[in-house]
Amino acid sequence: ASYDLLLLPGDGIGPEVMAEVGRVIEWLDRNSGSTFETETDLVGGSAYDAHAVAITDAAMDKAQAADAVLFGAVGGPKWDSVPYEVRPEAGLLRLRKDMDLFANLRPAICYPALADASSLKRDVVEGLDILILRELTGGVYFGEPKEIVTLENGEKRAVDTQLYTTHEIERIARVAFELARTRNNKVTSMEKRNVMRSGVLWNQVVTAVHKAEYSDVELEHMLADAGGMQLVRWPKQFDVIVTDNLFGDMLSDVAAMLTGSLGMLPSASLGAPDEKTGKRKALYEPVHGSAPDIAGKRLANPIAMIASLGMALRYSCDMGEAADLVDGAIADVLAGGTRTADLAAKGQNAVSTTEMGEAIVRAMDAR
Ligand code: NAI
Ligand code: MG
Numbered sequence: 001a002s003y004d005l006l007l008l009p010g011d012g013i014g015p016e017v018m019a020e021v022g023r024v025i026e027w028l029d030r031n032s033g034s035t036f037e038t039e040t041d042l043v044g045g046s047a048y049d050a051h052a053v054a055i056t057d058a059a060m061d062k063a064q065a066a067d068a069v070l071f072g073a074v075g076g077p078k079w080d081s082v083p084y085e086v087r088p089e090a091g092l093l094r095l096r097k098d099m100d101l102f103a104n105l106r107p108a109i110c111y112p113a114l115a116d117a118s119s120l121k122r123d124v125v126e127g128l129d130i131l132i133l134r135e136l137t138g139g140v141y142f143g144e145p146k147e148i149v150t151l152e153n154g155e156k157r158a159v160d161t162q163l164y165t166t167h168e169i170e171r172i173a174r175v176a177f178e179l180a181r182t183r184n185n186k187v188t189s190m191e192k193r194n195v196m197r198s199g200v201l202w203n204q205v206v207t208a209v210h211k212a213e214y215s216d217v218e219l220e221h222m223l224a225d226a227g228g229m230q231l232v233r234w235p236k237q238f239d240v241i242v243t244d245n246l247f248g249d250m251l252s253d254v255a256a257m258l259t260g261s262l263g264m265l266p267s268a269s270l271g272a273p274d275e276k277t278g279k280r281k282a283l284y285e286p287v288h289g290s291a292p293d294i295a296g297k298r299l300a301n302p303i304a305m306i307a308s309l310g311m312a313l314r315y316s317c318d319m320g321e322a323a324d325l326v327d328g329a330i331a332d333v334l335a336g337g338t339r340t341a342d343l344a345a346k347g348q349n350a351v352s353t354t355e356m357g358e359a360i361v362r363a364m365d366a367r
Pocket of ligand 1 (some may be wrong): 072073076263291292294342
């Protein structure tokens with residue numbers, strides 16, 4: 001098959017890590033049996049410099065039409081004082097909103113070679129492979145009213161509103177169960193039904209979707225605070241964790257620390273399936289930002305960006321074997337001791353961004 005990929009490198013280290021993704025795509029184009037059409041466009045500060053917007057309408061159209069969007073990172077001190085509506089982050093926010101990317105996938109994988117970099121003990125994290133699925137477009141970050149009002153007595157009152165509809169919970173639950181079927185067939189749903197009405201509805205709807213469509217998958221419910229505790233006590237008990245926007249924001253950051261460096265963490269954001277083709281709109285990006293402190297120094301670790309391409313192969317291109325190959329090559333390279341500066345121990349030699357990308361492609365060749 002042939003796939004259209006839109007590359008949006010962005011700012012800072014974004015273009016540096018995207019160049020290494022380009023290397024992996026070229027290898028796949030030659031060797032995988034599938035071909036790729038790639039197009040590159042501007043986003044963030046670099047789009048602002050050229051067009052005075054954080055992403056152009058033309059780039060948005062390309063993103064909507066692509067099989068997958070690969071996004072580097074945006075922002076940096078150069079654009080700290082540009083107008084709010086066109087600040088670099090506005091490019092990413094528009095992509096998420098216009099493509100209705102409601103499902104945010106954050107894998108937490110601990111490569112054995114890096115288990116000592118985790119905040120937890122080696123036996124707790126070694127071989128860890130779980131997926132946190134965060135609802136991204138609803139909940140308390142978006143619910144109205146959202147305001148600070150001054151009361152008659154002069155005191156102020158802040159209001160945020162946690163809001164979820166049946167539809168919003170159903171569609172994220174379906175993504176969770178479908179992902180679990182491709183993994184270890186278990187979903188843990190986390191909410192706070194003991195104190196929140198949204199938690200009651202969340203629990204009911206997830207249970208109903210499970211009963212009606214996915215009873216082959218194991219489903220477990222956990223209160224989100226207890227879930228946070230379990231995540232650091234024994235994370236390997238989980239497979240897919242599905243939770244709302246706020247809890248997912250916190251729990252995915254906790255899970256990130258189980259696995260070591262920020263330079264290792266990929267993510268995916270998926271939309272609803274197309275009515276005709278069943279394909280989901282999708283954007284793949286590293287969890288890290290544009291790292292202005294190391295930009296231009298060839299220090300950036302490209303693994304999070306390359307692993308994001310791996311997720312695109314798996315979820316947007318129907319290329320699970322190629323995704324396994326990319327993930328396996330990353331594991332091989334780490335097992336062989338190759339480290340970028342963020343991963344290297346004191347006194348250990350570190351390789352450049354490019355050298356890491358080349359090593360991963362060589363490891364793909366060798367598999
Ligand atoms: P950051 O993730 O860019 O950097 C945090 C620290 O991690 C820095 O010391 C950086 O050098 C290091 N780091 C990050 N990625 C790395 C990699 N691949 N290899 C090696 N080291 C890496 O977060 P920070 O410093 O808070 O933000 C910097 C800029 O990035 C800001 O303008 C911020 O707004 C933007 N940002 C953009 C995001 C996005 O595009 N999705 C997400 C987070 C921040
Ligand atoms: Mg966060």
